[in-house]
Amino acid sequence: xxxxxxxxxMGLSSFGLAVLNPQVQAAELLDLPKEKVETPxxxxxxxxxxxxxxxxxxxxxxxxxxxxxxxxxxKTISVISDIIIPADAKSGSASQSGVPAxxxxxxxxxxxxxxxxxxxxxxxDSQSLKRFGKNFIACTSKEQIAIVDDIAYPEKAKPxxxxxxxxxxxxxxLTATGFFTSxxxxxxxxxKGNTPNEWDGVxxxxxxxxxxxx
Numbered sequence: 001x002x003x004x005x006x007x008x009x010m011g012l013s014s015f016g017l018a019v020l021n022p023q024v025q026a027a028e029l030l031d032l033p034k035e036k037v038e039t040p041x042x043x044x045x046x047x048x049x050x051x052x053x054x055x056x057x058x059x060x061x062x063x064x065x066x067x068x069x070x071x072x073x074x075k076t077i078s079v080i081s082d083i084i085i086p087a088d089a090k091s092g093s094a095s096q097s098g099v100p101a102x103x104x105x106x107x108x109x110x111x112x113x114x115x116x117x118x119x120x121x122x123x124x125d126s127q128s129l130k131r132f133g134k135n136f137i138a139c140t141s142k143e144q145i146a147i148v149d150d151i152a153y154p155e156k157a158k159p160x161x162x163x164x165x166x167x168x169x170x171x172x173x174l175t176a177t178g179f180f181t182s183x184x185x186x187x188x189x190x191x192k193g194n195t196p197n198e199w200d201g202v203x204x205x206x207x208x209x210x211x212x213x214x
Contacts, residue, residue, distance in 0.1 A: 063108045069118075074100050075137050076121050080168075081175040083148055091188040094179045102178035103171075113170070120167025127164065 048057040069077065081094035081103070091097075107113045121136075124147065128136040132143050139147075151157055151164035152172075179185040207213055 063105060066108055067104075068107050068114065069104055072135070072137070073118065073121050074104065076124070076135075077103055077117075077171070079137050079144065080124075080148075080171050081178075083144065084172050084175045085179050091184055094175050097179050097182040097184040099175050099178040099182070102182075103174050106174060106178075116167060116170055120163070120170065123163050123167060 046054075046057050046061050048054055078095040078100045081099045085094040085099075087093040087096065103117070107117055125135045127147050128134060128139055128143070131147070132139050136144060136147065147164075148168065151161050151168040154165050154169065157165045180189060201214065202212075
Protein backbone atom coordinates (compact mmCIF):
# COMPACT_ATOMS: atom_id res chain seq x y z
CA UNK A 1 0.00 0.00 0.00
CA UNK A 2 1.34 3.42 -0.91
CA UNK A 3 2.02 5.84 1.93
CA UNK A 4 -0.68 8.26 0.77
CA UNK A 5 -3.24 5.43 0.74
CA UNK A 6 -2.15 4.37 4.24
CA UNK A 7 -2.45 7.92 5.58
CA UNK A 8 -5.83 8.28 3.85
CA UNK A 9 -7.14 5.14 5.53
CA MET A 10 -5.93 6.33 8.92
CA GLY A 11 -7.29 9.81 8.43
CA LEU A 12 -10.76 8.58 7.51
CA SER A 13 -11.04 5.82 10.08
CA SER A 14 -9.33 5.63 13.42
CA PHE A 15 -8.54 9.21 14.22
CA GLY A 16 -8.42 11.66 11.34
CA LEU A 17 -11.92 13.11 11.26
CA ALA A 18 -12.28 12.72 15.01
CA VAL A 19 -9.73 15.48 15.53
CA LEU A 20 -12.12 18.06 14.12
CA ASN A 21 -13.90 20.14 16.71
CA PRO A 22 -17.62 19.94 15.86
CA GLN A 23 -17.78 23.73 15.94
CA VAL A 24 -15.20 24.08 13.15
CA GLN A 25 -16.19 23.54 9.54
CA ALA A 26 -13.41 22.56 7.17
CA ALA A 27 -15.13 24.50 4.43
CA GLU A 28 -14.62 27.70 6.38
CA LEU A 29 -10.97 26.94 7.10
CA LEU A 30 -9.87 25.67 3.72
CA ASP A 31 -12.10 27.53 1.25
CA LEU A 32 -14.16 24.52 0.23
CA PRO A 33 -17.40 25.09 -1.67
CA LYS A 34 -19.85 26.48 0.86
CA GLU A 35 -23.55 26.08 1.34
CA LYS A 36 -25.87 29.06 1.48
CA VAL A 37 -24.20 31.96 3.23
CA GLU A 38 -26.18 34.79 4.73
CA THR A 39 -25.22 38.35 3.92
CA PRO A 40 -23.21 40.10 6.64
CA UNK A 41 -25.23 41.44 9.53
CA UNK A 42 -25.34 45.24 9.52
CA UNK A 43 -22.28 46.64 11.25
CA UNK A 44 -20.52 43.28 11.67
CA UNK A 45 -19.05 42.50 8.23
CA UNK A 46 -19.20 38.81 9.19
CA UNK A 47 -20.70 36.25 6.84
CA UNK A 48 -22.74 33.59 8.58
CA UNK A 49 -22.66 30.19 6.82
CA UNK A 50 -25.84 28.17 6.66
CA UNK A 51 -26.37 26.11 9.80
CA UNK A 52 -24.14 28.37 11.92
CA UNK A 53 -25.15 30.84 14.56
CA UNK A 54 -24.00 34.42 14.67
CA UNK A 55 -22.00 33.68 17.84
CA UNK A 56 -20.20 30.77 16.16
CA UNK A 57 -19.37 32.84 13.09
CA UNK A 58 -18.08 35.70 15.25
CA UNK A 59 -15.93 33.28 17.28
CA UNK A 60 -14.43 31.75 14.13
CA UNK A 61 -13.69 35.22 12.74
CA UNK A 62 -11.99 36.19 16.00
CA UNK A 63 -9.82 33.06 15.99
CA UNK A 64 -8.89 33.56 12.33
CA UNK A 65 -7.69 37.08 13.15
CA UNK A 66 -5.42 35.85 15.96
CA UNK A 67 -1.88 34.54 15.43
CA UNK A 68 -0.37 31.73 17.49
CA UNK A 69 2.60 30.17 15.71
CA UNK A 70 5.58 32.29 14.71
CA UNK A 71 7.16 32.06 11.26
CA UNK A 72 9.72 29.45 12.27
CA UNK A 73 7.07 27.24 13.87
CA UNK A 74 4.82 27.44 10.79
CA LYS A 75 7.73 26.52 8.52
CA THR A 76 8.49 23.53 10.74
CA ILE A 77 4.83 22.45 10.61
CA SER A 78 4.91 22.77 6.82
CA VAL A 79 8.02 20.60 6.49
CA ILE A 80 6.69 17.90 8.82
CA SER A 81 3.24 17.85 7.21
CA ASP A 82 4.88 17.43 3.78
CA ILE A 83 6.92 14.52 5.10
CA ILE A 84 3.66 12.93 6.24
CA ILE A 85 1.77 13.65 3.00
CA PRO A 86 4.16 14.58 0.19
CA ALA A 87 3.08 15.63 -3.28
CA ASP A 88 2.64 12.87 -5.81
CA ALA A 89 1.44 12.48 -9.39
CA LYS A 90 -2.18 12.76 -8.24
CA SER A 91 -2.20 15.61 -5.72
CA GLY A 92 -0.12 18.30 -4.11
CA SER A 93 1.45 18.06 -0.67
CA ALA A 94 -0.13 18.69 2.72
CA SER A 95 1.20 22.24 2.89
CA GLN A 96 -0.10 22.98 -0.61
CA SER A 97 -3.58 21.94 0.54
CA GLY A 98 -3.53 24.44 3.41
CA VAL A 99 -2.66 22.12 6.30
CA PRO A 100 -0.40 24.62 8.17
CA ALA A 101 -3.26 27.16 8.29
CA UNK A 102 -5.60 24.39 9.42
CA UNK A 103 -3.26 23.40 12.28
CA UNK A 104 -2.85 27.05 13.24
CA UNK A 105 -6.63 27.36 13.51
CA UNK A 106 -7.01 24.10 15.43
CA UNK A 107 -4.41 25.22 17.98
CA UNK A 108 -6.43 28.37 18.62
CA UNK A 109 -9.78 26.57 18.56
CA UNK A 110 -8.56 23.85 20.94
CA UNK A 111 -6.12 25.46 23.41
CA UNK A 112 -5.10 22.07 24.80
CA UNK A 113 -3.21 21.51 21.53
CA UNK A 114 -0.99 24.56 21.97
CA UNK A 115 1.53 23.14 24.42
CA UNK A 116 1.91 19.72 22.71
CA UNK A 117 2.43 21.39 19.32
CA UNK A 118 4.79 24.16 20.40
CA UNK A 119 6.62 21.83 22.77
CA UNK A 120 6.92 19.23 20.02
CA UNK A 121 8.48 21.73 17.64
CA UNK A 122 11.02 22.66 20.30
CA UNK A 123 11.71 18.98 20.93
CA UNK A 124 12.37 18.20 17.27
CA ASP A 125 14.62 21.28 16.96
CA SER A 126 16.51 20.15 20.06
CA GLN A 127 17.05 16.72 18.51
CA SER A 128 18.21 18.31 15.26
CA LEU A 129 20.67 20.59 17.05
CA LYS A 130 22.01 17.67 19.07
CA ARG A 131 22.51 15.44 16.04
CA PHE A 132 23.25 17.84 13.20
CA GLY A 133 23.96 21.23 14.78
CA LYS A 134 21.00 23.00 13.15
CA ASN A 135 17.24 23.39 13.43
CA PHE A 136 14.99 20.77 11.84
CA ILE A 137 13.97 22.91 8.84
CA ALA A 138 17.64 23.60 8.06
CA CYS A 139 18.48 19.89 7.91
CA THR A 140 18.71 17.95 4.67
CA SER A 141 15.83 15.67 3.74
CA LYS A 142 17.93 12.66 4.72
CA GLU A 143 18.67 14.14 8.14
CA GLN A 144 15.01 15.05 8.69
CA ILE A 145 13.87 11.53 7.83
CA ALA A 146 16.48 10.08 10.20
CA ILE A 147 14.77 11.93 13.06
CA VAL A 148 11.25 11.17 11.86
CA ASP A 149 12.02 7.46 11.54
CA ASP A 150 12.81 7.41 15.26
CA ILE A 151 9.40 8.81 16.25
CA ALA A 152 6.99 7.75 13.49
CA TYR A 153 6.57 4.15 14.69
CA PRO A 154 5.47 4.12 18.35
CA GLU A 155 5.88 0.38 18.80
CA LYS A 156 9.52 0.61 17.69
CA ALA A 157 10.51 3.91 19.31
CA LYS A 158 12.92 4.05 22.21
CA PRO A 159 11.53 5.22 25.59
CA UNK A 160 13.57 8.44 25.47
CA UNK A 161 11.74 9.36 22.26
CA UNK A 162 8.29 9.34 23.89
CA UNK A 163 7.77 13.11 23.63
CA UNK A 164 8.71 13.07 19.98
CA UNK A 165 6.42 10.09 19.36
CA UNK A 166 3.47 11.92 20.92
CA UNK A 167 4.21 15.05 18.90
CA UNK A 168 4.54 13.22 15.60
CA UNK A 169 1.37 11.22 16.23
CA UNK A 170 -0.52 14.47 16.85
CA UNK A 171 0.96 16.01 13.72
CA UNK A 172 0.01 12.95 11.69
CA UNK A 173 -3.58 13.11 12.98
CA LEU A 174 -3.95 16.81 12.25
CA THR A 175 -2.22 16.58 8.87
CA ALA A 176 -4.47 13.74 7.71
CA THR A 177 -7.56 15.56 8.93
CA GLY A 178 -6.56 18.85 7.36
CA PHE A 179 -5.55 17.34 4.03
CA PHE A 180 -8.50 15.01 3.54
CA THR A 181 -11.04 17.70 4.43
CA SER A 182 -9.48 20.17 2.01
CA UNK A 183 -10.63 20.59 -1.57
CA UNK A 184 -7.41 18.95 -2.75
CA UNK A 185 -7.78 16.02 -0.37
CA UNK A 186 -11.42 15.43 -1.24
CA UNK A 187 -10.47 15.28 -4.92
CA UNK A 188 -7.63 12.90 -4.01
CA UNK A 189 -10.13 10.56 -2.37
CA UNK A 190 -12.40 10.81 -5.38
CA UNK A 191 -15.44 11.75 -3.32
CA LYS A 192 -18.16 13.27 -5.49
CA GLY A 193 -21.00 13.67 -3.02
CA ASN A 194 -24.57 13.61 -4.26
CA THR A 195 -24.27 13.88 -8.02
CA PRO A 196 -26.88 13.13 -10.68
CA ASN A 197 -26.52 9.99 -12.73
CA GLU A 198 -28.15 8.53 -15.81
CA TRP A 199 -31.27 6.40 -15.46
CA ASP A 200 -31.61 3.96 -18.34
CA GLY A 201 -34.72 2.35 -16.98
CA VAL A 202 -35.35 -1.04 -15.42
CA UNK A 203 -32.74 -3.60 -16.51
CA UNK A 204 -33.84 -5.90 -19.31
CA UNK A 205 -33.44 -9.08 -17.25
CA UNK A 206 -35.70 -7.69 -14.51
CA UNK A 207 -38.36 -6.73 -17.07
CA UNK A 208 -38.27 -10.26 -18.48
CA UNK A 209 -38.54 -11.74 -15.00
CA UNK A 210 -41.88 -10.01 -14.49
CA UNK A 211 -43.07 -10.31 -18.04
CA UNK A 212 -42.91 -6.60 -18.70
CA UNK A 213 -41.48 -4.40 -21.39
CA UNK A 214 -41.34 -0.75 -22.37
